[in-house]
Amino acid sequence: MNGVLVVGAGLAGARCAETLRANGYEGPVTVVGAEPSAPYERPALSKEIISGAKTPEDVLLRPHGWWAERSIDLLTGVRVEAIDTARRVALAAGRELEWDHLVLATGARPRRLPLLPATAHVLRTVEDAVALRATLVPGARLVVVGAGLIGAEVASGALALGCDVTLVDAAAAPMVQAVGAEIGSELAARWTRRGATLRLDARIASADEDALELADGTRIAYDVLLVAVGAAPTGEPGAAEGEILTDSYGRTTRPHVYACGDVAAFGRNRVEHWTAAAGQGATVARTIVGEPTPFDELPYFWSDQFGLRLQMVGDRSTSVTTELDGDEDSFSARYLDGSGRTVAVLLANRGSQVAVVRRELAAAA
Amino acid sequence: MSLYRIEIDRSLCSGFGSCADLAPHLVQLDSSGIAVVRVGETDDELALEAAASCPMGAIAVFDSESGKQAA
Numbered sequence: 001m002n003g004v005l006v007v008g009a010g011l012a013g014a015r016c017a018e019t020l021r022a023n024g025y026e027g028p029v030t031v032v033g034a035e036p037s038a039p040y041e042r043p044a045l046s047k048e049i050i051s052g053a054k055t056p057e058d059v060l061l062r063p064h065g066w067w068a069e070r071s072i073d074l075l076t077g078v079r080v081e082a083i084d085t086a087r088r089v090a091l092a093a094g095r096e097l098e099w100d101h102l103v104l105a106t107g108a109r110p111r112r113l114p115l116l117p118a119t120a121h122v123l124r125t126v127e128d129a130v131a132l133r134a135t136l137v138p139g140a141r142l143v144v145v146g147a148g149l150i151g152a153e154v155a156s157g158a159l160a161l162g163c164d165v166t167l168v169d170a171a172a173a174p175m176v177q178a179v180g181a182e183i184g185s186e187l188a189a190r191w192t193r194r195g196a197t198l199r200l201d202a203r204i205a206s207a208d209e210d211a212l213e214l215a216d217g218t219r220i221a222y223d224v225l226l227v228a229v230g231a232a233p234t235g236e237p238g239a240a241e242g243e244i245l246t247d248s249y250g251r252t253t254r255p256h257v258y259a260c261g262d263v264a265a266f267g268r269n270r271v272e273h274w275t276a277a278a279g280q281g282a283t284v285a286r287t288i289v290g291e292p293t294p295f296d297e298l299p300y301f302w303s304d305q306f307g308l309r310l311q312m313v314g315d316r317s318t319s320v321t322t323e324l325d326g327d328e329d330s331f332s333a334r335y336l337d338g339s340g341r342t343v344a345v346l347l348a349n350r351g352s353q354v355a356v357v358r359r360e361l362a363a364a365a
Numbered sequence: 366m367s368l369y370r371i372e373i374d375r376s377l378c379s380g381f382g383s384c385a386d387l388a389p390h391l392v393q394l395d396s397s398g399i400a401v402v403r404v405g406e407t408d409d410e411l412a413l414e415a416a417a418s419c420p421m422g423a424i425a426v427f428d429s430e431s432g433k434q435a436a
Contacts, residue, residue: 015417018417041422043420282417302379302420311381352398352399354382354398355398358386
């Protein structure tokens with residue numbers, strides 16, 4: 001018996017491995033991760049690691065020894081180079097790893113922009129976060145290209161550290177993909193009041209090692225440049241980058257090959273958030289041990305930024321209108337589709353309502 | 366069979382509520398939407414699932430006998 005080989009030691013892969021053991025799987029379980037660190041909580045990178053509230057050690061998913069105690073063979077700093085599904089082997093660091101079941105949890109890679117210098121920071125790994133944090137000294141001029149979730153959280157943290165922060169985005173409002181243009185505009189006003197500079201509808205014309213130039217001629221000098229324009233699914237080792245399609249049990253089109261987490265279009269839907277990675281990893285484990293249950297959790301994310309905890313439940317992509325209630329320091333936004341049905345709810349500093357909203361949306365789904 | 370003790374760091378709890386959905390007999394949300402433990406000890410493995418489901422990592426489960434963290 002060759003057991004289960006999990007490629008990727010992020011949350012999805014780690015959760016798959018521990019759920020296999022929790023469900024009585026007794027064969028070998030190996031988790032191979034390209035990053036040197038043991039599995040950790042990625043959401044903390046742009047939040048507590050940037051703010052300085054936590055160290056990399058604090059954000060480990062499990063304490064040292066956890067994996068070995070459960071007979072999970074964790075190989076970190078090892079990149080799987082190729083997969084042979086016919087022979088059921090994976091090639092990594094000159095070794096052939098054999099498997100009965102293969103779980104692809106290879107995650108996503110941060111996008112870069114060809115116009116920007118290769119020295120620009122990105123934020124995906126704990127090394128990225130530590131390197132970026134070290135540059136955020138008081139007075140440092142930080143320019144963030146991309147005003148999405150990660151850009152917003154880093155900007156917020158950097159302001160608190162005494163940096164001078166400018167966010168640049170091609171859209172007319174920040175966080176458009178996450179919360180829509182209407183709420184994005186509300187957030188923009190808040191960020192500006194709190195001291196961030198926003199350059200929206202912006203096109204970058206050129207860039208060098210200490211300044212960006214926008215198409216309208218504005219020159220923005222920087223000490224630190226962060227590119228936060230999303231991530232692209234990594235794909236399968238040795239193959240082209242891209243998402244891996246699965247059914248709602250995590251099965252790919254090939255027997256004994258599964259996918260979960262950021263790389264997976266899980267049940268045809270790719271969602272790059274914590275609860276999706278955790279739930280999908282556990283779902284794949286239950287599929288492997290013969291107790292399959294489909295993954296059908298509502299999308300969810302949270303974001304800590306500019307004095308707000310934002311919590312979004314549901315998928316707002318089909319919404320056409322937004323109903324806003326509350327004030328700038330505590331509000332909710334209901335996203336309604338064309339038939340007036342609530343498809344998602346965003347709560348800002350209203351944690352007491354999250355569970356209620358989750359139940360309401362789950363019952364309506 | 367193990368006995369488990371559940372601990373919730375209420376300062377971390379964000380009110381997500383997956384714990385109370387999975388194991389309503391072990392964890393519930395109080396009137397402010399923050400999770401509280403309902404039992405002293407339990408042998409129910411759902412305690413482990415409830416802890417793992419928490420996006421904030423606010424729930425820890427300990428083996429009562431060894432004191433070691435189980436989830």
